[in-house]
Amino acid sequence: MNSEFNIAVHCLTLLSLKEERMANSEEIAKSVCTHPARIRKVLGLLRKQGYVTTKEGVGGGYLLNPGTEKVTLGDLYRLLARGSLKPSWCSGGEELPCEVASNIEGIMDQIYSGGEAALERYLDGITLTDVINQIEEAGSAANPT
Protein backbone atom coordinates (compact mmCIF):
# COMPACT_ATOMS: atom_id res chain seq x y z
CA MET A 1 0.00 0.00 0.00
CA ASN A 2 0.63 3.68 -0.15
CA SER A 3 3.20 5.02 2.30
CA GLU A 4 1.28 8.22 3.04
CA PHE A 5 -0.79 6.22 5.49
CA ASN A 6 2.43 5.35 7.28
CA ILE A 7 3.54 8.97 7.25
CA ALA A 8 0.23 10.14 8.68
CA VAL A 9 0.45 7.72 11.61
CA HIS A 10 4.01 8.81 12.23
CA CYS A 11 3.28 12.54 12.16
CA LEU A 12 0.27 12.38 14.43
CA THR A 13 2.07 10.15 16.90
CA LEU A 14 5.02 12.49 16.92
CA LEU A 15 2.87 15.56 17.52
CA SER A 16 1.00 13.84 20.31
CA LEU A 17 4.20 12.98 22.13
CA LYS A 18 5.48 16.55 22.06
CA GLU A 19 4.54 18.69 25.02
CA GLU A 20 3.64 21.61 22.77
CA ARG A 21 1.79 19.18 20.43
CA MET A 22 3.37 21.18 17.64
CA ALA A 23 6.19 21.01 15.10
CA ASN A 24 7.05 22.40 11.70
CA SER A 25 7.48 20.43 8.51
CA GLU A 26 11.26 20.45 8.64
CA GLU A 27 11.40 18.98 12.10
CA ILE A 28 8.80 16.34 11.29
CA ALA A 29 10.55 15.47 8.04
CA LYS A 30 13.73 14.65 9.94
CA SER A 31 11.89 12.13 12.10
CA VAL A 32 9.92 10.63 9.25
CA CYS A 33 13.01 10.67 7.09
CA THR A 34 11.65 12.35 3.99
CA HIS A 35 11.40 15.78 2.41
CA PRO A 36 9.49 18.56 4.16
CA ALA A 37 7.35 19.13 1.08
CA ARG A 38 6.01 15.63 1.42
CA ILE A 39 5.11 16.22 5.04
CA ARG A 40 3.30 19.39 4.09
CA LYS A 41 1.30 17.49 1.51
CA VAL A 42 0.16 14.80 3.92
CA LEU A 43 -0.50 17.19 6.77
CA GLY A 44 -2.49 19.37 4.41
CA LEU A 45 -4.90 16.46 3.99
CA LEU A 46 -5.01 15.83 7.72
CA ARG A 47 -5.82 19.47 8.25
CA LYS A 48 -8.83 19.18 5.91
CA GLN A 49 -10.11 16.39 8.14
CA GLY A 50 -9.66 18.54 11.22
CA TYR A 51 -6.93 16.42 12.75
CA VAL A 52 -4.39 19.22 12.86
CA THR A 53 -4.40 22.98 12.61
CA THR A 54 -1.74 24.66 10.56
CA LYS A 55 -0.18 27.93 11.35
CA GLU A 56 1.56 29.73 8.55
CA GLY A 57 4.26 32.35 8.90
CA VAL A 58 7.06 32.76 11.36
CA GLY A 59 6.95 30.30 14.25
CA GLY A 60 4.30 28.37 12.39
CA GLY A 61 3.87 24.65 11.90
CA TYR A 62 1.35 21.97 12.68
CA LEU A 63 -0.65 21.71 15.86
CA LEU A 64 -2.41 18.50 16.85
CA ASN A 65 -6.06 19.12 17.56
CA PRO A 66 -7.59 17.83 20.78
CA GLY A 67 -9.27 14.46 20.40
CA THR A 68 -7.25 13.38 17.41
CA GLU A 69 -5.78 10.53 19.45
CA LYS A 70 -9.16 8.84 19.17
CA VAL A 71 -8.83 8.59 15.41
CA THR A 72 -8.44 5.02 14.18
CA LEU A 73 -5.95 3.75 11.65
CA GLY A 74 -9.00 2.80 9.62
CA ASP A 75 -9.90 6.48 9.35
CA LEU A 76 -6.40 7.26 8.14
CA TYR A 77 -6.42 4.33 5.75
CA ARG A 78 -9.64 5.47 4.14
CA LEU A 79 -8.29 8.99 3.84
CA LEU A 80 -4.88 8.16 2.41
CA ALA A 81 -4.71 4.67 1.03
CA ARG A 82 -8.19 3.50 0.13
CA GLY A 83 -8.22 1.27 -2.92
CA SER A 84 -4.64 0.22 -2.55
CA LEU A 85 -5.47 -3.47 -2.61
CA LYS A 86 -6.49 -3.65 -6.24
CA PRO A 87 -3.44 -3.79 -8.48
CA SER A 88 -3.12 -1.18 -11.16
CA TRP A 89 -2.95 -3.91 -13.76
CA CYS A 90 -5.73 -6.47 -13.91
CA SER A 91 -6.38 -9.44 -16.15
CA GLY A 92 -9.00 -9.90 -18.84
CA GLY A 93 -11.07 -7.30 -20.60
CA GLU A 94 -14.77 -6.64 -21.24
CA GLU A 95 -14.39 -6.85 -24.98
CA LEU A 96 -12.62 -10.21 -25.18
CA PRO A 97 -14.53 -13.17 -26.66
CA CYS A 98 -14.04 -15.36 -23.60
CA GLU A 99 -16.45 -15.88 -20.77
CA VAL A 100 -13.69 -15.65 -18.18
CA ALA A 101 -11.87 -12.70 -19.68
CA SER A 102 -15.00 -10.61 -20.03
CA ASN A 103 -16.34 -11.28 -16.54
CA ILE A 104 -13.34 -11.66 -14.32
CA GLU A 105 -12.74 -7.98 -13.76
CA GLY A 106 -16.07 -7.37 -12.09
CA ILE A 107 -15.67 -10.41 -9.91
CA MET A 108 -12.14 -9.57 -8.86
CA ASP A 109 -13.27 -6.03 -8.11
CA GLN A 110 -15.77 -7.38 -5.62
CA ILE A 111 -13.10 -9.55 -4.09
CA TYR A 112 -10.71 -6.63 -3.70
CA SER A 113 -13.49 -4.56 -2.16
CA GLY A 114 -14.28 -7.32 0.28
CA GLY A 115 -10.63 -7.61 1.20
CA GLU A 116 -10.45 -3.94 1.73
CA ALA A 117 -13.48 -4.04 3.98
CA ALA A 118 -11.81 -6.76 6.06
CA LEU A 119 -8.66 -4.70 6.28
CA GLU A 120 -10.58 -1.60 7.32
CA ARG A 121 -12.41 -3.49 10.04
CA TYR A 122 -9.06 -4.56 11.41
CA LEU A 123 -7.59 -1.06 11.24
CA ASP A 124 -10.71 0.40 12.82
CA GLY A 125 -9.77 -1.56 15.91
CA ILE A 126 -6.52 0.36 16.34
CA THR A 127 -6.49 3.94 17.55
CA LEU A 128 -3.67 6.43 17.50
CA THR A 129 -3.64 6.11 21.26
CA ASP A 130 -2.71 2.46 20.87
CA VAL A 131 0.22 3.35 18.66
CA ILE A 132 1.31 6.13 21.00
CA ASN A 133 1.21 3.76 23.95
CA GLN A 134 3.31 1.24 22.11
CA ILE A 135 5.90 3.86 21.29
CA GLU A 136 6.06 4.89 24.92
CA GLU A 137 6.42 1.31 26.07
CA ALA A 138 9.20 0.67 23.59
CA GLY A 139 10.92 3.86 24.72
CA SER A 140 10.73 3.09 28.43
CA ALA A 141 11.95 -0.46 27.80
CA ALA A 142 15.03 1.01 26.17
CA ASN A 143 15.60 3.48 29.07
CA PRO A 144 14.18 1.81 32.18
CA THR A 145 13.78 4.10 35.21
Added chain:
Amino acid sequence: MNSEFNIAVHCLTLLSLKEERMANSEEIAKSVCTHPARIRKVLGLLRKQGYVTTKEGVGGGYLLNPGTEKVTLGDLYRLLARGSLKPSWCSGGEELPCEVASNIEGIMDQIYSGGEAALERYLDGITLTDVINQIEEAGSAANPT
Protein backbone atom coordinates in the same frame (compact mmCIF):
# COMPACT_ATOMS: atom_id res chain seq x y z
CA MET B 1 -1.09 -5.78 -4.47
CA ASN B 2 0.75 -7.90 -6.92
CA SER B 3 -1.16 -8.81 -10.09
CA GLU B 4 0.20 -12.35 -10.26
CA PHE B 5 -2.45 -13.30 -7.74
CA ASN B 6 -5.04 -12.02 -10.18
CA ILE B 7 -3.45 -13.94 -13.04
CA ALA B 8 -3.43 -17.15 -11.03
CA VAL B 9 -7.14 -16.91 -10.25
CA HIS B 10 -7.83 -16.18 -13.90
CA CYS B 11 -5.79 -19.08 -15.25
CA LEU B 12 -7.19 -21.66 -12.89
CA THR B 13 -10.75 -20.51 -13.51
CA LEU B 14 -10.20 -20.65 -17.23
CA LEU B 15 -8.76 -24.16 -17.12
CA SER B 16 -11.59 -25.36 -14.95
CA LEU B 17 -14.21 -24.11 -17.38
CA LYS B 18 -12.62 -25.87 -20.36
CA GLU B 19 -13.89 -29.38 -21.00
CA GLU B 20 -10.36 -30.65 -21.57
CA ARG B 21 -9.20 -28.71 -18.46
CA MET B 22 -6.17 -27.83 -20.55
CA ALA B 23 -4.69 -24.96 -22.54
CA ASN B 24 -1.29 -23.69 -23.63
CA SER B 25 0.36 -20.47 -22.57
CA GLU B 26 -0.50 -18.63 -25.77
CA GLU B 27 -4.19 -19.35 -25.49
CA ILE B 28 -4.29 -18.44 -21.82
CA ALA B 29 -2.31 -15.26 -22.45
CA LYS B 30 -4.96 -14.07 -24.90
CA SER B 31 -7.66 -14.40 -22.28
CA VAL B 32 -5.60 -12.89 -19.48
CA CYS B 33 -4.37 -10.23 -21.85
CA THR B 34 -0.66 -10.45 -21.25
CA HIS B 35 2.44 -12.07 -22.67
CA PRO B 36 2.71 -15.89 -22.77
CA ALA B 37 6.02 -15.80 -20.92
CA ARG B 38 4.27 -14.23 -17.98
CA ILE B 39 1.67 -16.98 -17.94
CA ARG B 40 4.40 -19.58 -18.01
CA LYS B 41 6.06 -17.96 -15.03
CA VAL B 42 2.92 -17.93 -12.90
CA LEU B 43 1.81 -21.39 -13.93
CA GLY B 44 5.27 -22.68 -13.16
CA LEU B 45 4.68 -21.66 -9.54
CA LEU B 46 1.24 -23.23 -9.53
CA ARG B 47 2.76 -26.44 -10.84
CA LYS B 48 5.18 -26.55 -7.93
CA GLN B 49 2.17 -26.42 -5.60
CA GLY B 50 0.54 -29.27 -7.46
CA TYR B 51 -2.35 -27.22 -8.80
CA VAL B 52 -1.56 -27.93 -12.45
CA THR B 53 0.51 -30.39 -14.41
CA THR B 54 2.51 -29.15 -17.32
CA LYS B 55 3.17 -31.02 -20.47
CA GLU B 56 6.08 -29.89 -22.56
CA GLY B 57 6.56 -30.52 -26.25
CA VAL B 58 4.10 -30.64 -29.10
CA GLY B 59 0.46 -30.56 -28.02
CA GLY B 60 1.61 -29.57 -24.56
CA GLY B 61 0.26 -26.99 -22.17
CA TYR B 62 -1.19 -26.82 -18.70
CA LEU B 63 -3.62 -29.31 -17.25
CA LEU B 64 -5.68 -28.52 -14.18
CA ASN B 65 -5.25 -31.16 -11.51
CA PRO B 66 -8.31 -32.71 -9.90
CA GLY B 67 -9.31 -31.06 -6.66
CA THR B 68 -7.72 -27.72 -7.45
CA GLU B 69 -11.15 -26.09 -7.40
CA LYS B 70 -11.09 -26.49 -3.61
CA VAL B 71 -8.07 -24.18 -3.34
CA THR B 72 -8.88 -20.88 -1.64
CA LEU B 73 -7.88 -17.44 -2.77
CA GLY B 74 -6.01 -17.25 0.53
CA ASP B 75 -3.79 -20.09 -0.63
CA LEU B 76 -3.08 -18.24 -3.85
CA TYR B 77 -2.50 -14.99 -2.02
CA ARG B 78 0.08 -16.55 0.27
CA LEU B 79 1.79 -18.13 -2.69
CA LEU B 80 1.91 -15.10 -4.95
CA ALA B 81 1.30 -11.89 -3.08
CA ARG B 82 2.20 -12.35 0.57
CA GLY B 83 3.66 -9.22 2.11
CA SER B 84 2.08 -6.90 -0.39
CA LEU B 85 0.46 -4.75 2.29
CA LYS B 86 3.63 -3.22 3.65
CA PRO B 87 4.83 -0.41 1.41
CA SER B 88 8.33 -0.64 0.04
CA TRP B 89 9.11 2.69 1.65
CA CYS B 90 8.50 3.17 5.36
CA SER B 91 9.01 6.08 7.71
CA GLY B 92 11.55 6.53 10.48
CA GLY B 93 14.77 4.64 11.08
CA GLU B 94 16.38 2.71 13.94
CA GLU B 95 19.35 5.06 14.15
CA LEU B 96 17.46 8.33 14.43
CA PRO B 97 17.57 10.21 17.74
CA CYS B 98 13.81 10.33 18.13
CA GLU B 99 11.64 7.99 20.11
CA VAL B 100 9.03 7.84 17.39
CA ALA B 101 11.43 7.49 14.47
CA SER B 102 13.39 4.70 16.06
CA ASN B 103 10.40 2.63 17.15
CA ILE B 104 7.74 3.21 14.55
CA GLU B 105 9.01 0.67 12.08
CA GLY B 106 8.58 -2.31 14.35
CA ILE B 107 5.13 -1.15 15.37
CA MET B 108 3.98 -0.55 11.83
CA ASP B 109 5.35 -3.93 10.84
CA GLN B 110 3.09 -5.58 13.38
CA ILE B 111 0.17 -3.58 12.08
CA TYR B 112 0.82 -4.59 8.49
CA SER B 113 1.14 -8.22 9.56
CA GLY B 114 -2.15 -8.02 11.40
CA GLY B 115 -3.80 -6.47 8.36
CA GLU B 116 -2.43 -9.18 6.21
CA ALA B 117 -3.78 -11.81 8.57
CA ALA B 118 -7.22 -10.21 8.37
CA LEU B 119 -7.01 -10.16 4.61
CA GLU B 120 -5.95 -13.79 4.47
CA ARG B 121 -8.81 -14.86 6.69
CA TYR B 122 -11.18 -13.16 4.28
CA LEU B 123 -9.58 -14.73 1.22
CA ASP B 124 -9.56 -18.13 2.88
CA GLY B 125 -13.33 -17.94 2.79
CA ILE B 126 -13.39 -17.83 -1.01
CA THR B 127 -12.65 -20.92 -3.08
CA LEU B 128 -11.93 -21.17 -6.76
CA THR B 129 -15.29 -22.91 -7.05
CA ASP B 130 -16.94 -19.72 -5.82
CA VAL B 131 -15.22 -17.70 -8.53
CA ILE B 132 -16.04 -20.29 -11.19
CA ASN B 133 -19.69 -20.25 -10.18
CA GLN B 134 -19.81 -16.50 -10.40
CA ILE B 135 -18.31 -16.55 -13.87
CA GLU B 136 -20.91 -19.08 -14.97
CA GLU B 137 -23.74 -17.03 -13.50
CA ALA B 138 -22.49 -13.90 -15.21
CA GLY B 139 -22.21 -15.83 -18.47
CA SER B 140 -25.69 -17.33 -18.31
CA ALA B 141 -27.16 -13.95 -17.40
CA ALA B 142 -25.67 -12.57 -20.60
CA ASN B 143 -26.99 -15.50 -22.69
CA PRO B 144 -30.14 -16.71 -20.98
CA THR B 145 -31.44 -20.10 -22.16
Added chain:
DNA sequence: AGCAACTGTAAACCATATAATTACAGTAAT
Protein backbone atom coordinates in the same frame (compact mmCIF):
# COMPACT_ATOMS: atom_id res chain seq x y z
C1' DA C 1 7.03 48.78 5.73
C1' DG C 2 10.22 45.18 5.02
C1' DC C 3 12.46 41.00 6.27
C1' DA C 4 12.48 36.26 7.80
C1' DA C 5 10.29 31.93 8.69
C1' DC C 6 6.82 29.41 7.80
C1' DT C 7 2.86 26.66 4.72
C1' DG C 8 0.55 25.38 0.06
C1' DT C 9 1.04 23.57 -4.21
C1' DA C 10 2.59 22.23 -8.59
C1' DA C 11 6.13 20.89 -11.68
C1' DA C 12 10.43 18.55 -12.86
C1' DC C 13 13.39 15.04 -11.85
C1' DC C 14 15.04 10.58 -10.47
C1' DA C 15 14.76 5.81 -8.66
C1' DT C 16 12.43 1.77 -8.29
C1' DA C 17 9.00 -1.61 -9.46
C1' DT C 18 6.35 -3.90 -12.77
C1' DA C 19 5.04 -5.56 -17.21
C1' DA C 20 6.42 -6.69 -22.03
C1' DT C 21 9.50 -8.64 -24.91
C1' DT C 22 13.28 -11.30 -26.56
C1' DA C 23 16.05 -15.18 -26.56
C1' DC C 24 17.31 -19.64 -26.24
C1' DA C 25 17.85 -24.17 -24.05
C1' DG C 26 15.16 -28.29 -22.91
C1' DT C 27 11.38 -31.69 -24.00
C1' DA C 28 8.15 -34.47 -26.43
C1' DA C 29 5.05 -35.83 -30.39
C1' DT C 30 5.01 -36.99 -35.17
Added chain:
DNA sequence: ATTACTGTAATTATATGGTTTACAGTTGCT
Protein backbone atom coordinates in the same frame (compact mmCIF):
# COMPACT_ATOMS: atom_id res chain seq x y z
C1' DA D 1 14.72 -34.33 -37.74
C1' DT D 2 11.33 -31.06 -37.31
C1' DT D 3 7.81 -28.73 -35.04
C1' DA D 4 5.36 -27.07 -31.06
C1' DC D 5 5.49 -26.59 -26.77
C1' DT D 6 7.52 -25.16 -21.62
C1' DG D 7 11.30 -23.07 -18.44
C1' DT D 8 13.86 -19.38 -17.36
C1' DA D 9 16.78 -15.49 -17.47
C1' DA D 10 18.08 -11.19 -19.44
C1' DT D 11 16.67 -6.88 -21.54
C1' DT D 12 13.79 -3.15 -22.52
C1' DA D 13 9.79 -0.13 -21.81
C1' DT D 14 6.55 2.00 -18.90
C1' DA D 15 4.31 3.30 -14.73
C1' DT D 16 4.56 4.55 -10.05
C1' DG D 17 6.29 6.67 -6.18
C1' DG D 18 9.49 9.67 -3.81
C1' DT D 19 12.65 13.68 -3.98
C1' DT D 20 13.69 18.05 -4.99
C1' DT D 21 13.04 22.63 -6.66
C1' DA D 22 10.49 26.65 -7.04
C1' DC D 23 7.69 30.13 -5.88
C1' DA D 24 3.42 32.36 -4.27
C1' DG D 25 0.88 33.30 -0.03
C1' DT D 26 0.81 34.13 5.13
C1' DT D 27 2.29 35.89 9.49
C1' DG D 28 5.38 37.57 13.25
C1' DC D 29 8.88 40.70 14.33
C1' DT D 30 11.54 44.93 14.25
